[in-house]
Amino acid sequence: MLTFSFLLVIFLLTILLAVFDMMILDFSIWEALINLYFPEVATGRSFVYTGVFFGFVICIVGDFRLYKKKKLKKNHAERDGSP
Amino acid sequence: MPKENLSLIQLLTLTINFLIGSSIVVGVGLQAKNDAWIALAAGTMAGFAIVWFYHKISDLVPEKNIYQIFEYVYGKKITILLSLLYVTYFVYLASRVVRDFIELISASIMPHTPIEFISLTLMLLMGYIIYLGIEVLARITEIFTPYILGFFVLLGIFLIASGTIDIQNIKPVLSGGVFPVAKVVFPSIITFPFGELIAFLIIFPAITKRNHSLKFSLIGVGIAGGLLTLSSLLTITTLGTDITQRSAFPLLSVARLVSVGEFIERMDSVVVFIMMLGILIKGAVFLFSATKGLEHIFNLPYRYFAVPLAMIVSLFSILVSVNFADHVEEGLTLVPKFLHLPFQFGVPGITMVIILWKKRKQIKKRKR
Incomplete structure (x- = not known):
């Protein structure tokens, strides 16, 4: 769920920014998206992309831990329920 | 999930810093000239x-934040959609605030x-x-707010001592009549910074002494509004209308x-401190509001979403605009119309009407 929420927020914000760029710069949706993620000048983008990757890894690790916790709880419940 | 508690003083300092936030960086209401x-x-x-x-909305459905209020009013499905929209709105606002800071x-x-590294x-x-x-x-704001107030007073005193203030710069007062000023107040100033207090609908339920929270919020708005008015007066009387309008960061x-006896100079570091703290608080409040939204949608503690x-x-904050001019243009033309007005007044207004209607219906039912 964490990873899904992470990707969902990125998707929604991308759409919002693309719509604003379409309105201000008279772009088509594809032009706006390309302009957003592949600009002509992007000197230090690697810093923020690294940050986003770090956030993505945190989400995957968090999801994995939540899954393990859920599984453990289920096992405990099954064990307690067995005669 | 454990409930968080905020004191009234913390609410007051949060309100002051939140409202000063990015408004003091870029200057508000400059379209009204002098x-x-x-x-x-x-x-x-x-x-x-x-x-x-x-505050009234929060009082009508006590102990509930904006997302829980939506659920009370609209039901689960519409709440998920509205919450997602609000999360996007808050993350977008946080990005804009951070962009102001890095610029x-x-x-x-x-x-x-x-700027990416910053x-x-x-x-x-x-x-x-x-x-x-x-x-x-909240504790950060509680500690640093006295410094902010002190620095503001110092800045005013030093500017007067430097002899740079020319009171004639604010004349002629209301030369174009009241209409141009009213046009700046609505929607520009109402939506930015005051309407952004919508994020406080997530904070209000955490206040311990709810019966006094409105009073402290109003005091906070009064102090922040006073500081913004004072900073606007200082910039206009010192720089004049033309330079103020051309400057990207007028207060800076x-x-x-400032130059008192060629000894007290470089006061810009003090202003940068005020701006940095304001932006940190404002950005963090928006981020908190967004994480609370995701908490409500995915039923997971908001801390998972923080980093x-x-x-x-x-x-x-980098992708939001190509350069500072584009950033300001977007903030002045598109954001108030398409984001601020519906999210700050449209949805909450409709929600309040439905809550009042529901309450009245309940009272009628009880009477029968």
Whole structure:
């Protein structure tokens, strides 16, 4: 769920920014998206992309831990329920 | 999930810092030229009404934040959709606030550092603060607010002592009549910064002494509005209307003019401190509001979302605009119309009407 929420927020914000760029710069949706993620000048983008990757890894690790916790709880419940 | 508690003083300091936030960086109401201070004073009056409106919504459905109020009013499905929209809105606003900050830092103190690096470091800090909880953020504001107030007073005294203030600059007062000022107040000042207090609908349920929270919120709006009006007066009387309008960071330009006996100079560092703290608090409040939204949608503690969402804000603070001019243009033309008005007044207004209708229906049922 964490990873899904992470990707969902990125998707929604991308759409919002693309719509604003379409309105201000008279772009088509594809032009706006390309302009957003592949600009002509992007000197230090690697810093923020690294940050986003770090956030993505945190989400995957968090999801994995939540899954393990859920599984453990289920096992405990099954064990307690067995005669 | 344990409930967080905020004191009234923390609410007051949060309100002051939140409202000062990015408004003091870019300057508010500058379109009103030398009547900007009148527009800000009038905007503060509207700010009182706005904070009352948000507080009223919170009072009608006590102990619930905006997302829980949506669920009470609209049901689960519509709430998920509305919450997603609000999360997007809050993350977008946080990105804009952080962009203001990085533009300020790159223009004033670190011109050779890549803006992406400034953004990433700030957002790691913000993510960590939110991970620790809103109480930590509130304590930060509680500690630093006296410094902000002190620095403002010092700045005013030093400007007067420097002899740079020319009171004639605010004349002619209301030369174009009341209409141009009213046009700046609505929607510009009402939506930014006062309407952004919508984020406090997530904070209000955490206040311990709810019966006094409205009073303290109003005092907070009054103090912040007063400081913004004062900063507007200082910039206009010192720089004049033309330079104020052309300056990207007017208050910073004003602070650079301080020179008392050629000894007390370079007051811009003090102004940068005020701006940095304001932006940290404002960005963190928006980030907190967004994480609370995701908490409500996915039924997971908001702390899980703090750092990943902070990284998203870091990315979008760079993507939000090509340059500072584009950033300001977007903020003045598109954001108030398409985002602020519906999210700050449209949805909450409709929600309030439905809550009142529901309450009345319940009372009628009970009477029968």
